[in-house]
Amino acid sequence: xxxxxxxxxxxxxxxxxxxxxxxxxxxxxxxxxxxxxxxxxxxxxxxxxxxxxxxxxxxxxxxxxxxxxxxxxxxxxxxxxxxxxxxxxxxxxxxxxxxxxxxxxxxxxxxxxxxxxxxxxxxxxxxxxxxxxxxxxxxxxxxxxxxxxxxxxxxxxxxxxxxxxxxxxxxxxxxxxxxxxxxxxxxxxxxxxxxxxxxxxxxxxxxxxxxxxxxxxxxxxxxxxxxxxxxxxxxxxxxxxxxxx
Amino acid sequence: xxxxxxxxxxxxxxxxxxxxxxxxxxxxxxxxxxxxxxxxxxxxxxxxxxxxxxxxxxxxxxxxxxxxxxxxxxxxxxxxxxxxxxxxxxxxxxxxxxxxxxxxxxxxxxxxxxxxxxxxxxxxxxxxxxxxxxxxxxxxxxxxxxxxxxxxxxxxxxxxxxxxxxxxxxxxxxxxxxxxxxxxxxxxxxxxxxxxxxxxxxxxxxxxxxxxxxxxxxxxxxxxxxxxxxxxxxxxxxxxxxxxxxxxxxxxxxxxxxxxxxxxxxxxxxxxxxxxxxxxxxxxxxxxxxxxxxxxxxxxxxxxxxxxxxxxxxxxxxxxxxxxxxxxxxxxxxxxxxxxxxxxxxxxxxxxx
Amino acid sequence: xxxxxxxxxxxxxxxxxxxxxxxxxxxxxxxxxxxxxxxxxxxxxxxxxxxxxxxxxxxxxxxxxxxxxxxxxxxxxxxxxxxxxxxxxxxxxxxxxxxxxxxxxxxxxxxxxxxxxxxxxxxxxxxxxxxxxxxxxxxxxxxxxxxxxxxxxxxxxxxxxxxxxxxxxxxxxxxxxxxxxxxxxxxxxxxxxxxxxxxxxxxxxxxxxxxxxxxxxxxxxxxxxxxxxxxxxxxxxxxxxxxxxxxxxxxxxxxxxxxxxxxxxxxxxxxxxxxxxxxxxxxxxxxxxx
Numbered sequence: 001x002x003x004x005x006x007x008x009x010x011x012x013x014x015x016x017x018x019x020x021x022x023x024x025x026x027x028x029x030x031x032x033x034x035x036x037x038x039x040x041x042x043x044x045x046x047x048x049x050x051x052x053x054x055x056x057x058x059x060x061x062x063x064x065x066x067x068x069x070x071x072x073x074x075x076x077x078x079x080x081x082x083x084x085x086x087x088x089x090x091x092x093x094x095x096x097x098x099x100x101x102x103x104x105x106x107x108x109x110x111x112x113x114x115x116x117x118x119x120x121x122x123x124x125x126x127x128x129x130x131x132x133x134x135x136x137x138x139x140x141x142x143x144x145x146x147x148x149x150x151x152x153x154x155x156x157x158x159x160x161x162x163x164x165x166x167x168x169x170x171x172x173x174x175x176x177x178x179x180x181x182x183x184x185x186x187x188x189x190x191x192x193x194x195x196x197x198x199x200x201x202x203x204x205x206x207x208x209x210x211x212x213x214x215x216x217x218x219x220x221x222x223x224x225x226x227x228x229x230x231x232x233x234x235x236x237x238x239x240x241x242x243x244x245x
Numbered sequence: 246x247x248x249x250x251x252x253x254x255x256x257x258x259x260x261x262x263x264x265x266x267x268x269x270x271x272x273x274x275x276x277x278x279x280x281x282x283x284x285x286x287x288x289x290x291x292x293x294x295x296x297x298x299x300x301x302x303x304x305x306x307x308x309x310x311x312x313x314x315x316x317x318x319x320x321x322x323x324x325x326x327x328x329x330x331x332x333x334x335x336x337x338x339x340x341x342x343x344x345x346x347x348x349x350x351x352x353x354x355x356x357x358x359x360x361x362x363x364x365x366x367x368x369x370x371x372x373x374x375x376x377x378x379x380x381x382x383x384x385x386x387x388x389x390x391x392x393x394x395x396x397x398x399x400x401x402x403x404x405x406x407x408x409x410x411x412x413x414x415x416x417x418x419x420x421x422x423x424x425x426x427x428x429x430x431x432x433x434x435x436x437x438x439x440x441x442x443x444x445x446x447x448x449x450x451x452x453x454x455x456x457x458x459x460x461x462x463x464x465x466x467x468x469x470x471x472x473x474x475x476x477x478x479x480x481x482x483x484x485x486x487x488x489x490x491x492x493x494x495x496x497x498x499x500x501x502x503x504x505x506x507x508x509x510x511x512x513x514x515x516x517x518x519x520x521x522x523x524x525x526x527x528x529x530x531x532x533x534x535x536x537x538x539x540x541x542x543x544x545x546x547x548x549x550x551x552x553x554x555x556x557x558x559x560x561x562x563x564x565x566x567x568x569x570x571x572x573x574x575x576x577x578x579x580x581x582x583x584x585x586x587x588x589x590x591x592x593x594x595x596x597x598x
Numbered sequence: 599x600x601x602x603x604x605x606x607x608x609x610x611x612x613x614x615x616x617x618x619x620x621x622x623x624x625x626x627x628x629x630x631x632x633x634x635x636x637x638x639x640x641x642x643x644x645x646x647x648x649x650x651x652x653x654x655x656x657x658x659x660x661x662x663x664x665x666x667x668x669x670x671x672x673x674x675x676x677x678x679x680x681x682x683x684x685x686x687x688x689x690x691x692x693x694x695x696x697x698x699x700x701x702x703x704x705x706x707x708x709x710x711x712x713x714x715x716x717x718x719x720x721x722x723x724x725x726x727x728x729x730x731x732x733x734x735x736x737x738x739x740x741x742x743x744x745x746x747x748x749x750x751x752x753x754x755x756x757x758x759x760x761x762x763x764x765x766x767x768x769x770x771x772x773x774x775x776x777x778x779x780x781x782x783x784x785x786x787x788x789x790x791x792x793x794x795x796x797x798x799x800x801x802x803x804x805x806x807x808x809x810x811x812x813x814x815x816x817x818x819x820x821x822x823x824x825x826x827x828x829x830x831x832x833x834x835x836x837x838x839x840x841x842x843x844x845x846x847x848x849x850x851x852x853x854x855x856x857x858x859x860x861x862x863x864x865x866x867x868x869x870x871x872x873x874x875x876x877x878x879x880x881x882x883x884x885x886x887x888x
Binding site (some may be wrong): 060079085114 | 441444445447448452454455456458459460461462463493529
Binding site (some may be wrong): 301341351352355357358359360364365369371372375379482499500509510541542544545546547548549551552554555558 | 708
């Protein structure tokens with residue numbers, strides 16, 4: 001586990017990060033940094049390179065150039081389980097659960113990797129209560145609806161007690177009410193945890209973010225406070241133009 | 246509740262197998278039964294790998310044959326020493342487990358998956374088969390043991406305990422030993438499935454990416470279970486060598502490899518009893534058919550495999566459980582309802598599963 | 599003299615490569631286009647051989663038996679197998695492998711029951727060719743020629759005909775085929791039948807060179823299985839490159855030591871190859887070829 005106290009300024013940083021697939025440049029030289037307990041949203045139109053960038057942070061994609069630093073550890077080229085072992089919680093775009101295991105077993109497996117058996121039992125039960133999943137504890141994860149899968153996956157990610165959360169589209173495919181609940185939950189977690197959220201849903205972004213980073217054509221287009229960035233003329237043109245009309 | 250329910254089923258099955266092993270010698274000769282028990286152990290080794298970790302190894306017979314050959318060679322070389330045969334058992338287990346670990350590490354760390362894994366394990370089995378068939382003559386000698394090519398290695402000492410008069414484990418004693426080992430292995434697998442390691446393996450089986458994102462290393466977990474499964478198969482091989490008192494390249498044959506898979510898939514994946522029952526039933530059927538010449542027993546085995554894949558993809562034991570499931574789940578629901586845990590809403594939910 | 603020796607050895611090598619290619623072609627077609635591994639492929643070949651044997655014994659001219667009857671019989675048989683087993687298992691690769699493994703045992707058992715567990719053969723219709731002081735089997739040269747022709751035909755069919763285009767579309771996705779107005783199921787069935795016909799042809803063609811036993815299927819399936827998997831996704835390029843590699847390795851080792859070690863070397867190379875290139879040769883070097 002990394003001592004996050006010593007690095008108050010920066011818990012996650014990329015330097016000149018680039019990804020190319022064959023001849024296509026998906027991410028082009030991105031410098032990015034996240035302060036402790038900051039909640040940052042990554043936005044941008046489809047194909048802007050958000051997800052490729054995100055996958056470099058989680059270790060699912062190996063960057064073609066540049067570096068990724070987690071506090072003071074260089075994690076460039078690490079595989080996902082190594083990244084996760086540093087205390088990073090990762091939620092994928094399509095909810096990823098162990099389908100033939102029950103909801104509780106999913107949570108338990110997450111909690112047990114970081115805690116002894118008895119505490120893991122408690123942590124799993126606590127997470128069931130906290131996310132209102134208790135009645136579904138014995139259901140197989142594969143039988144849940146999409147919204148419940150999203151919530152369960154967030155529970156699985158939180159059960160390991162991460163200090164940094166990387167969330168890819170946590171509000172994707174949720175109903176209006178579910179989006180509200182998710183936003184409240186993320187704001188609550190954000191008080192004690194650093195969070196990066198990749199998101200499409202602008203209403204959701206406005207609700208949770210103070211700081212946003214806009215991706216366009218593999219680069220960082222704008223970065224700053226949510227209201228400034230979203231009212232920026234260039235940003236509106238490349239991204240919001242269609243919606244603002 | 247679910248765990249308790251599953252446990253009742255498991256203890257019931259375990260008791261049934263124990264009783265069957267106890268009373269079977271009253272009806273059939275223990276010589277033949279010993280082979281069935283050994284095959285049950287071999288089936289369990291694949292059931293552990295396939296059921297718990299979702300890895301289908303096409304070459305389980307490679308470890309089986311390797312265990313048998315390693316025992317034969319070691320026992321030949323240690324002949325005359327009072328602890329010789331026991332040492333040979335440990336050498337054989339060590340050889341198979343290390344070989345399985347090395348092979349597993351090569352495949353899993355090389356990100357070889359699914360079908361390719363099947364191919365590699367099958368090819369390894371074929372390699373052994375061809376090599377052992379060809380290894381005749383004075384060039385292929387390990388210490389005192391001639392590998393013997395197509396004829397195999399006969400005449401190595403059977404398992405003996407260094408008691409006052411060195412006590413040879415053959416006949417009924419060998420049957421008893423095999424039964425005890427099988428029951429231990431069954432209980433061990435059941436216990437393993439409930440440990441953190443076993444559950445982590447199930448997690449990797451269900452969703453490798455999710456397990457990785459939680460910090461579990463699938464490569465290490467899979468290599469571990471592969472080695473353990475190889476060890477169990479090797480143990481079955483050692484027992485086979487003690488029982489048959491000869492080892493031949495036929496142990497590595499494609500037919501043997503296929504039969505293990507058929508036992509497991511017919512008996513049922515995802516249970517511990519299933520593969521063992523599959524091995525008992527189909528092994529018994531095979532020997533019953535051996536006395537008649539009307540139909541080649543390969544036809545029967547092939548037909549069983551095709552039929553199970555098409556009609557009962559979950560295998561016999563899990564399908565039986567499935568038919569019995571409504572009873573169990575209703576009882577479970579009633580219990581929770583009586584305790585007042587279940588609201589109307591959830592009651593509806595739990596009726597569905 | 600040296601030149602003659604070289605020529606003979608080259609022919610020997612070409613023969614090794616051609617047989618690998620020929621024996622794998624049916625399996626390769628089915629795997630490449632349908633993502634199905636037919637583990638009964640070896641028995642399909644053996645059955646092709648037995649059809650040729652039975653036909654010649656019944657007085658049919660041998661060339662008719664090899665080039666017409668064996669492929670035709672196997673195409674029909676393949677259609678039957680597709681209808682009874684394969685079509686229920688599309689998209690379940692492992693289950694298909696298991697079911698066809700069962701089918702393979704069923705067939706070899708049935709062949710034992712019908713033909714007995716003895717080695718039989720078809721008389722070699724061609725004599726020897728003389729090259730300097732050496733003799734080469736004329737029939738081996740024929741096998742090389744037929745295989746080359748077959749590969750060329752397959753290439754032209756896949757590349758330049760309407761049927762080939764539809765099949766390649768089916769390879770990408772069944773929806774595309776449906777969108778083009780063809781029934782994917784029919785396309786798959788015909789592809790499977792074509793693959794089976796190729797196996798039948800291979801069996802018929804090899805029958806005069808090898809002793810047929812009901813158990814010979816095992817040795818065919820092993821070699822062709824390894825060849826196509828190592829070849830990777832592209833049907834023709836993959837089969838050709840893997841056959842060339844394995845033929846070369848096994849022949850080279852065979853010259854240095856014994857035929858058994860040649861076979862062992864082939865298997866070892868296959869393992870190493872799959873470890874280094876889990877997607878096969880074409881997955882790495884010839885992406886997107888047919």
